[in-house]
Amino acid sequence: MDSNNYSNKRGTYIPPVILAEGLKKSYGNIAAVDNINFAVQKGEIFGFLGPNGAGKTTTMKMIQCISPRSAGGLRVFDLDPDEYPDIIKHRIGVVPQETNLDPDFTCEGNLLMYARYFDIPKDIAKDRVKELLTFVSLSEKHDVSIEKLSGGMKRRLILARALINKPELLILDEPTIGLDPQARHLIWERLKLLQSQGNTIVLTTHYLDEAARLCDRLVIMDNGKILEEGTPSSLVSKHAGGEIVEVEKNNDVLECIRGMNVPFEETGDTVLISASDAHEIARQLLEKCRPKKMLTRPATLEDVFLKLTGRRLRD
Amino acid sequence: MVNIFSIPRINRRAWHVWRRNLTVFVKTWKVNFFPPFVEAFLYLLAIGVGIGTYVKEIDGVPYVNFIAPAILGIAVMNSAFFECTYGSYVRMYYQKSFDAIIATPLSIEDVIAGELLWGATKSVMYVVIMLGVLTLFGVMAFPTSLFVIPLAFIGGLLFAALAMCFTAITPSIDALNYPSFLFITPMSLFSGTFFPLTILPPIFSYVALALLPLTHIVAVFRMLTLPAFSWTMVFNLTWIVAVTLLLCVIAINLMRRRLIV
Numbered sequence: 001m002d003s004n005n006y007s008n009k010r011g012t013y014i015p016p017v018i019l020a021e022g023l024k025k026s027y028g029n030i031a032a033v034d035n036i037n038f039a040v041q042k043g044e045i046f047g048f049l050g051p052n053g054a055g056k057t058t059t060m061k062m063i064q065c066i067s068p069r070s071a072g073g074l075r076v077f078d079l080d081p082d083e084y085p086d087i088i089k090h091r092i093g094v095v096p097q098e099t100n101l102d103p104d105f106t107c108e109g110n111l112l113m114y115a116r117y118f119d120i121p122k123d124i125a126k127d128r129v130k131e132l133l134t135f136v137s138l139s140e141k142h143d144v145s146i147e148k149l150s151g152g153m154k155r156r157l158i159l160a161r162a163l164i165n166k167p168e169l170l171i172l173d174e175p176t177i178g179l180d181p182q183a184r185h186l187i188w189e190r191l192k193l194l195q196s197q198g199n200t201i202v203l204t205t206h207y208l209d210e211a212a213r214l215c216d217r218l219v220i221m222d223n224g225k226i227l228e229e230g231t232p233s234s235l236v237s238k239h240a241g242g243e244i245v246e247v248e249k250n251n252d253v254l255e256c257i258r259g260m261n262v263p264f265e266e267t268g269d270t271v272l273i274s275a276s277d278a279h280e281i282a283r284q285l286l287e288k289c290r291p292k293k294m295l296t297r298p299a300t301l302e303d304v305f306l307k308l309t310g311r312r313l314r315d
Numbered sequence: 316m317v318n319i320f321s322i323p324r325i326n327r328r329a330w331h332v333w334r335r336n337l338t339v340f341v342k343t344w345k346v347n348f349f350p351p352f353v354e355a356f357l358y359l360l361a362i363g364v365g366i367g368t369y370v371k372e373i374d375g376v377p378y379v380n381f382i383a384p385a386i387l388g389i390a391v392m393n394s395a396f397f398e399c400t401y402g403s404y405v406r407m408y409y410q411k412s413f414d415a416i417i418a419t420p421l422s423i424e425d426v427i428a429g430e431l432l433w434g435a436t437k438s439v440m441y442v443v444i445m446l447g448v449l450t451l452f453g454v455m456a457f458p459t460s461l462f463v464i465p466l467a468f469i470g471g472l473l474f475a476a477l478a479m480c481f482t483a484i485t486p487s488i489d490a491l492n493y494p495s496f497l498f499i500t501p502m503s504l505f506s507g508t509f510f511p512l513t514i515l516p517p518i519f520s521y522v523a524l525a526l527l528p529l530t531h532i533v534a535v536f537r538m539l540t541l542p543a544f545s546w547t548m549v550f551n552l553t554w555i556v557a558v559t560l561l562l563c564v565i566a567i568n569l570m571r572r573r574l575i576v
């Protein structure tokens with residue numbers, strides 16, 4: 001799919017919502033974002049997946065017009081962030097990685113203040129704040145101060161804050177970090193709802209299930225570079241095959257697998273074999289080397305992620 | 316890299332930041348209005364009446380009347396300086412308010428401009444309260460003393476910008492103690508506040524006039540509250556306006572350099 005050249009039915013060119021070409025960001029000698037290309041189309045949920053330090057936040061900040069790029073091309077709504085930051089910022093909503101709600105105000109106060117920054121008239125803002133608090137299930141907390149909110153409530157409030165200006169493009173940097181499953185599901189549900197209303201959503205995450213569940217397309221980043229791009233399922237079938245056999249590791253098993261001439265990966269006390277016919281491999285293993293523990297399962301995005309970015313621990 | 320002397324572009328949205336700070340201030344108005352009220356009393360009693368018992372007059376002016384404009388000048392300095400050092404640092408670093416605001420159509424230049432306007436506004440509010448107290452003591456001449464109010468805004472802007480320069484380069488909130496104790500405290504003593512600079516060797520006057528903004532502010536305030544006008548007011552006012560503009564530009568550019576990376 002050539003995502004850079006979408007056209008409508010009459011064949012006129014529709015520019016992508018975000019277009020990055022050779023985008024770069026350096027901090028001194030560190031290339032935080034190193035020559036990346038991607039295009040986000042209207043109405044899709046586009047994910048940036050990567051370990052800590054991959055350059056996801058840096059990329060989001062350049063899109064948000066709060067960090068100037070070092071080199072390359074970047075267009076948001078077909079505008080240059082260096083030239084039209086205020087026009088772009090008017091049309092986007094941001095959930096930052098770091099929770100930065102204003103502790104001097106209540107939930108409602110935070111949203112009203114934010115509305116003012118967008119020059120939204122007070123009476124319109126009041127209605128919208130009420131709607132948004134309902135949307136993120138925080139209506140009862142409207143006059144509670146920020147310190148008294150749980151982590152999940154804060155993230156939900158930030159999502160509401162990001163929607164105050166009815167953004168066409170929503171940028172979420174690790175929206176569900178540190179949340180319990182209930183809060184994560186609520187946020188996922190709301191994001192799907194927003195997408196169905198025509199919003200374009202860009203999000204970063206290192207939760208693989210989140211990416212697999214939400215994203216129409218995603219890129220996997222590491223060390224400032226994009227390693228792969230595709231739909232979650234295409235990435236899984238391309239890099240991890242259909243299924244995975246996990247076998248408990250010992251010398252006999254290793255020797256046996258080497259003899260079978262199939263690609264495998266050792267991790268800790270397990271050996272992983274990805275294959276399209278896992279059951280056949282499992283049957284052979286059982287016959288030849290009688291492993292103590294073995295299981296077969298469908299491949300996931302996590303397998304792709306670990307394969308592409310390695311198992312080395314990140315900070 | 317931005318040149319620290321380049322003229323920043325400021326949008327009228329900067330006032331939203333000012334409004335934000337005002338809203339927080341008004342919510343806690345009792346704690347906010349009490350200190351300047353008390354401070355005016357304390358200064359006037361301890362220094363004016365206390366020392367004034369021994370020092371009856373300076374240059375033919377009753378001592379209490381001599382120090383009254385200095386009390387106002389110091390209030391201008393302290394309220395703006397402390398607001399835009401510790402206050403702004405907390406909002407910038409601990410509360411991440413600036414980060415939150417620049418994700419909206421406001422630019423970092425707008426945010427800092429709003430903070431500076433707020434610092435100056437705080438100076439005006441403090442001066443208005445103190446002016447009221449001092450008037451009750453009968454040490455303010457009217458109507459000339461009323462001009463102190465608009466000048467408190469310009470002086471406040473000067474000290475807000477000076478403070479913001481320190482905030483922009485400080486490595487931590489504790490390091491802000493250095494400019495406070497090594498620069499602001501001595502300035503409140505050696506700017507012709509509680510004694511005329513002319514009693515010291517001339518070099519002190521030159522240094523004070525060249526480097527200590529409070530010297531100019533107190534000199535102008537004194538001319539207005541006594542009143543006792545002199546042509547040197549033109550020089551004082553020109554110095555204040557020029558330095559205010561310069562410091563505002565530098566403060567905004569330094570802050571941009573710190574926060575936009």
Ligand SMILES: Nc1ncnc2c1ncn2[C@@H]1O[C@H](COP(=O)(O)OP(=O)(O)O)[C@@H](O)[C@H]1O
Nearest residue numbers: 027032050051052053054055056057058059576
């Ligand atoms: N302001 C900064 N100054 C210097 N280095 C930075 C700065 N911000 C990020 N980096 C570096 O850039 C790289 C990418 O960081 P980031 O975009 O935050 O990664 P991610 O969001 O994927 O975890 C990291 O190596 C990080 O240390």
Ligand SMILES: [Mg+2]
Nearest residue numbers: 056057058097
């Ligand atoms: Mg990040």
